[in-house]
Amino acid sequence: MTKQRLVVVGNGMAGARTVEEIVERGGMERYDVTIFGEEPYGNYNRILLSEVLSGSHDPQAIFINALDWYAERGITLHAGVPADNIDRADRVVRGGLVHEPYDVLILATGSRPLVPRLDGLHRADGKWKQGVFVFRSLDDCSRIAGYAKGRARAAVIGGGLLGLEAARGLLTHLPEVHVIQRESTIMNLQLDSRAGRMLQTTLQDMGIQVHTGTATTAMLGREKVSGLQFESGEILDCDMVVMACGILPNVQLARDAGLAVERGIVVDDQMRCVDDPNVYAVGECAQHRGQVYGLVAPLWEQARVLAEHLSEANPAATYEGSRLYTRLKVMGVDLATMGAKDSDDPEDEVILYSEPSRGVYQKLIVRDNQLAGAILLGDTAAASSLVQLFDRGTPLPQRRADLLFPSGATPAVTAPEQLPDDVQVCNCNGVSKGTIVASVKSGKRSLSAVCAATRAGTGCGSCKDLVRRITEWASDGQLEEDVTAHYYVPGVPLAKPELIAAIKELGLRSVSAVFGALTGGLEDAGSKTGLASLLKTIWGAEYEDERDARFINDRVHANVQKDSTFSVVPRIYGGVTSSAQLRRIADVADKYNVRMVKITGGQRIDLLGIAKEDLPGAWQDLDMPSGHAYTKAFRTCKTCVGTDFCRYGLGDSTALGIAIEKRFQGIEAPHKMKLAATGCPRNCAEATTKDLGAIAIEGGRWELYIGGAAGSTVRKGDLLCTVDSHDDVLRFMGRFMQYYREQAKYLERTYSFVERIGIERLRQALVEDRESICQRLDAEIEAAVRAYEDPWREGRAPLHRHQFVSTLPAGDAGERLAAVSA
Amino acid sequence: MMRVLPNQRQPAAVRSEGAFNLGPPGQIPIGEAREFDLPGQRVAVYHARDGRLYATQASCPHLGGKLADGVVGGAVVICPLHGYRYDLRDGRVLNGACDRLRTFPVWLSTGGDVMVQLEV
Structure with a gap:
């Protein structure tokens, strides 16, 4: 197949991203790619410009693709060559001396700053006065920063997102910054008037002076700007002016070529120009369903759809418009907005929370039980979960307050942007926020790719949610959905x-x-x-x-230790032992040179440091069944003394604990299950923080809790039911275990599982039997209980003669193990 | 049945010194690995389910985990201690940053025994 010639006009974020996406989809097999880029650089991340201005990012650090990226992929980049015209009849793009014929053309000409008509903007020679800037490109950034040095006062015209970011950036270079906003409040496109005023207060506290309802009419000064004049006649003296009044799509090239242009270049759902099937437009220059976007997320979505379409990875891919999500990236201000800012429909629900003394204002607009809009000012902890609900149109929880303030014992959620770069996120593997962010910036675009590359979240897993939120934040909401996240195991593509x-x-x-x-x-x-x-x-x-x-533990029925020896934990039902048992354990400890004898958290005795080869002997000498302390299964049932001795005991917790343990020993599950039975509400056996726990209450009854945890996650279990007898405790415990075995994801602990399914639904299914499954669940767990066999019996008859052998000595292979003679 | 796979033919330039006969592959349960204590070093030999054999250094460069106790799948072993994964063909780590494993040529002798070539 001869390759088609794909020409891209524009090497900004949209153009370069589209090419990148095409490359990733194997599109270089189909196309010879040529790019016209106006700036003499590779491609850089324009949304980080304000960070460059404020000095928190090095200009080099925001380059996405340097020049050699293009060369390595065989892409021709005409850097510093703007396209002059398009000849659609001959299918040629011309720029200076360069003529590039095309089969497919992508226009990614972007936009330029809107410059307001102001008297006195120009000097006599037609150029702008000195000290007047727009804030748009990397060059603008360095010029603004350079000019600001040593000067006293700057004014920014425009109180929108970009204007405020520019103002904050300027504040690092000179002492006094003013923002001039024509509208009555700042960021009026994203914020309602209350939020706008509150943000204004926050900014003023930081030293940015905001003038709202102020229309600029003229620039003062001769060669250099010396001040601004307003409609009211008032004057503000200043040394420099940055204009941030919005953008205008660059459409002249398209218009000259006779393409349909309104505010932007009009495209269909495949980003194709409506009047030329060989020409596409993407990014800020494109107008899709009447909308022109000036934010990065829509542009990335468009680039992806276009690449899917052109690379034929998915020729039918369509772009259906974007849901807008904005974050103000200004140091010291937390602000996230999405969707509608106001509601005029009386059917809408508006949820408001405001705490002016801390500068917190939160507003949610709910329409048809979906999130239609949100403003989060001063506290954006809920932003990443809200944006997902917003994006996916997920039905909302009944308690709307849970959207802003998650209930339960979940600790307050930290917003990723509030964390310093060096904070350790993954405490198991020592991975910092900075490492995670760098991994995203280096091109990892899915959670699993980031986790695999950094090892974050691959230890106990309790930081996984934070890793996800940091990854989402660092990728500006452009996280690729992890297809494998829905699979039961990563290597088989099925849920x-x-x-x-x-x-x-x-x-x-x-x-x-x-x-x-x-x-x-x-x-x-x-x-x-x-x-x-x-x-x-x-x-x-x-x-x-x-x-x-x-896993090795399950091959040899013991828990592997850091020195590759094993730990042996015999079953001690309910944690109740005897002097005879203790003597036997002591003898085994001596005979096999056990290096540590340890009482475990689950009331068992752990013999540590036993060699793999000694396991069968130790088991035989112990003459006790396996305690299953090494596997994803029922582990232990911890008990308190209960009625036999304790003067407070209400229920016989030791007898119940022993019964539980005799019944469920060896029951395997998606993850381990730690249980407890406690004899009164003082809860000495800590039954409320176990996977399953029973608490005796007055009246001979037992409360059964599920989904508790007190490890890397702390969660109080939910009350499943209250029952009258030991038999009922066993019945409901077994029923829940079987349901968990069938429904949970692999390695999903009950605390996540119960939270995911919801206690209400579990009660309906397991207590009220609304799904008519209880009889089956009871039968299945009964069968699993009957199938129990003590795995330690394998010590007497290994499945393979080397099951308990870790190292084959040189002599083991017999006389054949000898250097080969030539 | 055991197949002799292309990557497991005896290296063309085999040197007699440093080549060891480890006995029949059945000594290593199918799909698992075992460590062999050879003169001067320990070597983990893997007996993959597809019949292929691999040999690497015995311990994980991270914290010394016994790789022969790891789960083997395809041409990958997962260290039992902290889950580092290595490509058995070239010893490359597949998750995180860890040194490359030393690998050794391994093949079946004409008599059907596992042969490994150590560096000399």
Whole structure:
């Protein structure tokens, strides 16, 4: 196939991003790409310009693609060559001496600053007065910063997003900055008048003086600007003026070429010009469904759709307009807005929270139970969750306050932008916010890619939400959806329900059978243990166990330690032991040179430092069943003394704990389950922070809590039901366990699972039996209980002669282990 | 059944010194790995489910985890201690930053035994 000639006019964020997206989709096989770029650089991130002006970013750091990026990919970049005209009849773009014929043309000409008509803007020679700037390009930035040095007072015309960012940037270079806003409030496109006034107060406290309702009529001074004159006749003396009054799409080139142009170049849902199927427009120069966008997120969405279409990765991709989301990137001000700022529909719900003394103002507009708009000023902690609800049109929780103030024990959420770069986000792997942000800037655009590259969130996982929010923030909302996030395991492209259906339909009883049938035989190391867990739950006794699909702990039924020895925790039902048992344990500790004997948090005894080869012997000498302290399964049921001795005891918690443990020992699950039974509401066994917990209350009854946690996450469990007997505790516990085994994602602890499903729904399903599943759940867990076998019995009859061998000594392979003779 | 795969033919320029016979592949349960204590160093030998064999240094460059205890899938091993993943073909780490594993040529002898070539 001969390649088509793709010419792109414009190397700004839209043009370059489109090319980048085309490259990523293998489009270089189809196209020879040529770009006209007006600026003599590669491509840079214009939205960070205010950071450059304020000095928080080095100009070099905002380059997305330097010149060699283009060369490496075989892209011709005419840097510093503006396109002069387009000949649509001959399909040629001309710029200076360059003539580039095209088959497909993309116009990404961007926009330019709107310059208000002001008397006295120009000098006699037609140029602007000295000290007058627009704020648009990297060059503008360095010129503004250079000129500001040593001067006293700057004025910014325009109190919109860009004007305020410019003002804050200027404040780092000179002592006095004024913002002149024609409208009655600042950021009037995004903020209602109350929020606008409150923001104004915040800015004034920072030293930015804001003049609203003030129309500028003239610039004063001869060669240099010396002041501004307003409609009221008042005058403001100043040494420099930055104009930030909005943008005008650059459409002259398109208009001259006879393309349909209104405010922008008119395009359809594939970003194609309505009157020429070979010409496309993307970014700020394009007008789509009557809308011209000046923000980065829409431009990226457009670039993606266009690339999908042109690369034929998805020729039918369509752009359907963007939902607008804005953040003011000004040091010391937290502001995020999305969608509508005001409501005039009486059907709308408006939720308002205001705390003027802290400069906090939060407003939500709810329409048809979806988020239609939000203003978050002074506290943007809820922004990243709100923007997702807004983007996806998700139905909202009934308690609207939960949108702004999540209830429960969840700690206050920190907004990513408030964190300093060096703050450690992942405390397991020591990954800082700066490292995560750098990874996003280097091109990682999905959460899993960032986690894989930085290892953030790959330890205990409790920081994963923060990592996600930082990643979302750093990518300006352009996070690619992680397709694998919906898969049960990353290596098999199916969500849990579909995977279960396929496994059942095809009768896949082993992990290798799943890979054989569902991934074309491609085996993924990271998916094996998850599949093994699922298959065991689905097939029970019919599961074809392949030991290589197990984690080492589950192959040798002990917990691997940092020195590759193992820990041995025998089952001590309910934490109740005896002197005879303790003697045996002590003998084993001596015989196998156990280096530490430790009482665990779950009231067990842990023998640490046992070699793999010694495991079968230790088990045999202990003559106690496995305590399953190494696996994703029922672990322990912690108990308090209960009625036998305790003077407060209301229920026999030790007897219940022992019964629980005898019944559920060895029950495997998506993650571990730690239980407790406690004899009175003093809750000495801490049953409210266990995966499942029972608390005796007066009247011979038991409260059953689920979804509690007191590890990396702290959560008080939810009350599932209150029952009258030990048997009922066992019944409801088993029912919940089976439901969790079937419904939870792999490695999802009950505290996440219960929160995700919701306690109301769990009560309806498991107590009220609204889904008519209880009988089946009870039968399934009963079958799993009956299938229990103590895994430590394998010590007497290993499955493979080297099951408990870690290192084969040189002599083991017999006389054959010898240097090969030539 | 055991297949002799192209990447496991005896290296053309095999040197007799440093080549060891480790016995039949069945010593290593299918899909798993075992560590071999060879003169001067320990080597992890992997017996992948597709029949391919790989050999690398025995311990993880991160904190010394025993790679032979790791989960093996395709040509990847996951260290049992902290989950670092390595490509068994070239020893490259696949997540995070860690040194490359040393890898060793491994093949089946004409008698069907696992052969490994150490650096000399």
